[in-house]
Amino acid sequence: LIEVRGVKKLYLQGEEELWALKGIDLLIRRGEFISIMGPSGSGKSTLFNQIGALDVPTEGQVLFEGQNIFDLTEPQQAWFRNHKIGYIFQTFNLITVMTALQNVALPAVFEGVGHEEANRRATAILERVGLGHRLTHKPGELSGGQQQRVAIARALVNRPSVVLADEPTGNLDTATGQEIIDILKSLNEEDGVTIVCSTHDPKMIRKSERVVWIADGLKQKEVTAAEF
Amino acid sequence: LIEVRGVKKLYLQGEEELWALKGIDLLIRRGEFISIMGPSGSGKSTLFNQIGALDVPTEGQVLFEGQNIFDLTEPQQAWFRNHKIGYIFQTFNLITVMTALQNVALPAVFEGVGHEEANRRATAILERVGLGHRLTHKPGELSGGQQQRVAIARALVNRPSVVLADEPTGNLDTATGQEIIDILKSLNEEDGVTIVCSTHDPKMIRKSERVVWIADGLKQKEVTAAEF
Ligand SMILES: Nc1ncnc2c1ncn2[C@@H]1O[C@H](COP(=O)(O)OP(=O)(O)OP(=O)(O)O)[C@@H](O)[C@H]1O
Numbered sequence: 217l218i219e220v221r222g223v224k225k226l227y228l229q230g231e232e233e234l235w236a237l238k239g240i241d242l243l244i245r246r247g248e249f250i251s252i253m254g255p256s257g258s259g260k261s262t263l264f265n266q267i268g269a270l271d272v273p274t275e276g277q278v279l280f281e282g283q284n285i286f287d288l289t290e291p292q293q294a295w296f297r298n299h300k301i302g303y304i305f306q307t308f309n310l311i312t313v314m315t316a317l318q319n320v321a322l323p324a325v326f327e328g329v330g331h332e333e334a335n336r337r338a339t340a341i342l343e344r345v346g347l348g349h350r351l352t353h354k355p356g357e358l359s360g361g362q363q364q365r366v367a368i369a370r371a372l373v374n375r376p377s378v379v380l381a382d383e384p385t386g387n388l389d390t391a392t393g394q395e396i397i398d399i400l401k402s403l404n405e406e407d408g409v410t411i412v413c414s415t416h417d418p419k420m421i422r423k424s425e426r427v428v429w430i431a432d433g434l435k436q437k438e439v440t441a442a443e444f
Numbered sequence: 445l446i447e448v449r450g451v452k453k454l455y456l457q458g459e460e461e462l463w464a465l466k467g468i469d470l471l472i473r474r475g476e477f478i479s480i481m482g483p484s485g486s487g488k489s490t491l492f493n494q495i496g497a498l499d500v501p502t503e504g505q506v507l508f509e510g511q512n513i514f515d516l517t518e519p520q521q522a523w524f525r526n527h528k529i530g531y532i533f534q535t536f537n538l539i540t541v542m543t544a545l546q547n548v549a550l551p552a553v554f555e556g557v558g559h560e561e562a563n564r565r566a567t568a569i570l571e572r573v574g575l576g577h578r579l580t581h582k583p584g585e586l587s588g589g590q591q592q593r594v595a596i597a598r599a600l601v602n603r604p605s606v607v608l609a610d611e612p613t614g615n616l617d618t619a620t621g622q623e624i625i626d627i628l629k630s631l632n633e634e635d636g637v638t639i640v641c642s643t644h645d646p647k648m649i650r651k652s653e654r655v656v657w658i659a660d661g662l663k664q665k666e667v668t669a670a671e672f
């Protein structure tokens with residue numbers, strides 16, 4: 217259960233005040249599959265950074281199972297980010313000097329799993345997203361859609377209870393995109409993983425239980441699957 | 445007129461040979477609007493690098509108006525890349541320490557235009573892609589779709605005769621994506637600009653005169669608009 221309460225985010229652009237989020241209230245239930253849609257620049261990624269405890273709201277708060285993550289100690293926060301949340305970044309944020317396998321194994325290594333087990337888990341999830349034949353490639357030796365899938369695999373390797381997927385199919389053809397959506401859907405249905413996607417992809421919307429519309433830093437409306 | 449003749453591209457992955465392109469023949473007529481589709485990892489971006497003279501084929505050649513760009517001198521090649529071709533990269537490749545305006549003005553400055561004129565042109569094209577209110581933001585202060593639009597603006601600022609757009613709408617919502625497609629379509633219809641897009645976006649396909657399918661480093665088929 218994630219609660220976003222009155223979250224605002226201010227960026228200072230020189231003298232100018234830019235409110236990227238102007239007061240968002242959102243409740244995400246455990247095990248839900250929810251999509252967040254809205255125009256480019258509307259605040260989706262900024263909202264994800266607040267939910268994933270990567271950034272502090274200027275006003276308001278984010279509660280995870282009733283707990284404000286920023287009230288925890290630094291080591292507790294780090295543990296939370298590594299164990300509870302799998303974050304798929306819109307711009308991937310892969311480590312360019314490491315291979316696909318090393319990139320995906322890293323969160324498992326941080327979790328305290330030995331190197332052999334970390335590599336085994338990373339290999340399994342990379343095979344699942346169709347990259348079993350690209351383990352030794354560095355990001356610069358991968359296509360755009362392959363880099364996106366490494367970012368997806370990395371977010372899933374520690375079997376998080378919440379996946380925050382920021383436009384996870386933007387660089388994928390229809391067939392590959394559908395495979396990724398099916399993986400997320402099965403994690404949701406079989407393992408009860410809460411999935412929160414920011415997306416422009418109708419295939420993702422189709423699999424969602426609820427769609428939240430964001431525009432200009434505010435929540436515009438929500439629709440449940442029954443309604444679309 | 446661009447002619448791709450028997451183009452192959454080999455990457456060496458340690459001991460292993462990886463043929464990303466296995467022999468591509470393609471003719472692109474002046475003023476055409478053509479989309480290239482295919483699965484993730486099939487070779488589209490690699491093909492674009494050959495067409496845009498950013499990379500040399502392992503075998504085969506690319507001729508631009510009958511001329512092999514790599515037979516030109518280094519300064520002539522640089523001139524060609526700056527004047528004739530506008531390249532929109534799949535991963536944007538923006539300069540992170542420069543603002544949106546500076547990023548877009550840079551090719552105009554390289555073209556020999558004065559700073560004032562470069563800034564004027566850059567501002568105009570940034571306004572056209574809906575970023576007139578983001579001129580002073582650096583890439584890290586922009587959303588994913590805004591970064592994509594800066595990359596698009598930069599490719600268009602020198603009014604090239606050919607635009608190579610590698611998945612230009614991947615990070616854009618439907619409405620913003622359509623605006624970009626309409627801009628490319630009008631450049632094509634009004635100014636005779638040749639547009640070559642790699643895309644997974646049905647909205648782009650709909651506006652194309654011809655669609656070329658690539659899979660596993662080979663051209664699978666071509667269809668003309670009349671047929672779809
Ligand atoms: N430097 C490299 N070394 C080794 N292999 C590479 C290198 N660059 C690309 N590849 C491989 O070449 C193949 C083609 O890559 P390319 O980027 O052209 O694909 P693409 O069709 O653009 O895919 P996408 O739709 O995901 O962007 C991929 O399988 C990729 O792993």
Ligand SMILES: Nc1ncnc2c1ncn2[C@@H]1O[C@H](COP(=O)(O)OP(=O)(O)OP(=O)(O)O)[C@@H](O)[C@H]1O
Nearest residue numbers: 227236256257258259260261262585587588589590
């Ligand atoms: N560090 C920053 N400083 C100033 N403005 C910023 C900063 N980061 C983001 N912004 C602005 O905040 C707004 C929201 O950005 P955000 O990345 O959340 O949008 P988004 O909905 O994810 O868009 P997209 O669909 O294009 O990815 C944008 O207009 C952007 O220009």
Ligand SMILES: [Mg+2]
Nearest residue numbers: 261306587588
């Ligand atoms: Mg975003």
Ligand SMILES: [Mg+2]
Nearest residue numbers: 359360489534
């Ligand atoms: Mg590509």
